[in-house]
Structures are given as structure tokens and as C-alpha cells.
Amino acid sequence: MNNSLEIHVISNGKLSLQQFARRAGSIEPFVDYFHLREKALPARELVEGVRLLKEAGVPLSKIIINDRVDVAAVTGAAGIQLAFHSLEVTQVKMKFPLLKIGKSIHSIEEAQQAEREGANYVLYGHIFPTQSKSGLPARGLDSLREIVQGVNIPVIAIGGIKPDNKDKVMETGATGVAVMSGIIEAEAPLAAIKAYRQKED
Numbered sequence: 001m002n003n004s005l006e007i008h009v010i011s012n013g014k015l016s017l018q019q020f021a022r023r024a025g026s027i028e029p030f031v032d033y034f035h036l037r038e039k040a041l042p043a044r045e046l047v048e049g050v051r052l053l054k055e056a057g058v059p060l061s062k063i064i065i066n067d068r069v070d071v072a073a074v075t076g077a078a079g080i081q082l083a084f085h086s087l088e089v090t091q092v093k094m095k096f097p098l099l100k101i102g103k104s105i106h107s108i109e110e111a112q113q114a115e116r117e118g119a120n121y122v123l124y125g126h127i128f129p130t131q132s133k134s135g136l137p138a139r140g141l142d143s144l145r146e147i148v149q150g151v152n153i154p155v156i157a158i159g160g161i162k163p164d165n166k167d168k169v170m171e172t173g174a175t176g177v178a179v180m181s182g183i184i185e186a187e188a189p190l191a192a193i194k195a196y197r198q199k200e201d
């Protein structure tokens with residue numbers, strides 16, 4: 001397998017943790033990172049979610065927790081995905097220097113600030129129209145390219161990314177893509193992830 005495209009798969013808050021873990025386990029070799037993004041769940045259930053992921057064959061080195069630094073810390077997950085309402089990158093970095101820190105950003109200024117603060121990568125979107133962000137205009141490939149050229153850390157693109165548009169995303173210089181509905185909600189997640197991995201030679 002050619003792993004040049006970094007693929008992040010994000011939970012959607014709709015599947016049970018058991019379902020998410022089972023599907024994650026079935027596609028684990030093809031995925032670089034799994035994000036546990038379950039805004040409605042309390043910390044204790046998120047910790048259980050990490051346990052289920054590990055049981056399904058997903059190593060801690062591939063698990064990123066959304067927002068909840070406490071959950072990342074106690075589980076030993078590899079990373080944390082911070083949003084605008086989360087703790088600041090600098091605060092997290094000071095206490096947890098080994099944690100991989102991703103910051104969700106929506107402008108070039110936010111991207112550059114995240115880089116200055118020590119984020120390991122930024123997540124930028126939404127690039128294409130997506131049901132997850134209906135009503136908000138998509139930011140498009142040109143603005144993604146501007147972000148990529150404006151920082152020295154990896155940029156992961158998110159929002160409406162499908163097998164037939166991921167090559168255009170990669171052409172901007174983005175390091176990878178993050179996908180919610182296109183993989184984990186697919187009827188056949190394994191076929192779906194393989195479609196994202198095609199034509200990468």
C-alpha cells in the first residue's frame with residue numbers, strides 16, 4: 001500500500017461506540033488516524049471508546065481525541081484535536097509535550113497562530129459542500145492552497161472529500177484528508193477506504 005496520502009477517519013456521533021470501533025478495526029491498515037469526535041459523550045464513555053478501539057485492533061498511536069485533553073491524557077492516545085473552544089495549543093503543549101496536537105482552523109491567520117503556538121498540524125475546512133456543515137459556504141481549493149502555502153506544518157483538508165476529488169486536494173500540497181461520512185458511514189467501509197487509496201502511485 002502506498003501511504004503518501006495521510007487519511008484521518010472521524011467518528012460522526014451517530015454510530016454507537018461499538019459500531020465505530022468495529023468498523024475502524026476493519027479498515028485499520030489503510031488509515032493513519034482515527035478521531036474520536038463524540039461531543040455528546042462524557043469523558044468516561046470516551047475512555048471506553050478508546051478501549052473498544054484498541055480491542056478492535058486500532059493502536060493508540062493511531063487514536064486522536066477531539067477536544068478532551070483529559071481523555072487523551074488518561075488513555076495515552078497519540079493526539080488531541082483542538083477546536084476554537086478547546087484549551088489553547090500552548091497550554092496543552094506545556095503539560096503534554098508528547099501529545100500530537102492538531103488545531104482546527106478556518107483562516108490563514110488562525111493557521112499561522114496555531115503554527116506559532118506549536119501545533120503539529122492544522123485541520124482546514126470545509127473544502128467542498130458537506131451535509132455536516134450545511135448552510136455554510138464551502139471554502140474551496142484555492143483557499144486550501146493559500147493555507148498550505150502560508151504555514152510550514154502539515155495541512156489536513158476536511159469537508160466533502162471523496163475518492164473523486166481527493167487528487168485535486170492533494171495537488172494543493174495538503175498532507176492529507178479527514179473524512180467523516182465517506183468512510184465510516186459507508187455501507188462497505190473497506191471498499192470505501194480502498195477507493196480513497198486508489199491511484200496513489
Ligand SMILES: Cc1nc(C(=O)O)sc1CCOP(=O)(O)O
Nearest residue numbers: 125126130132159160179180181
Ligand atoms: C468535522 C468537520 N469539520 C469541518 C470543518 O470545516 O472544520 S467539516 C467536518 C465534517 C466533515 O464531514 P464529511 O467528511 O462527511 O464531509
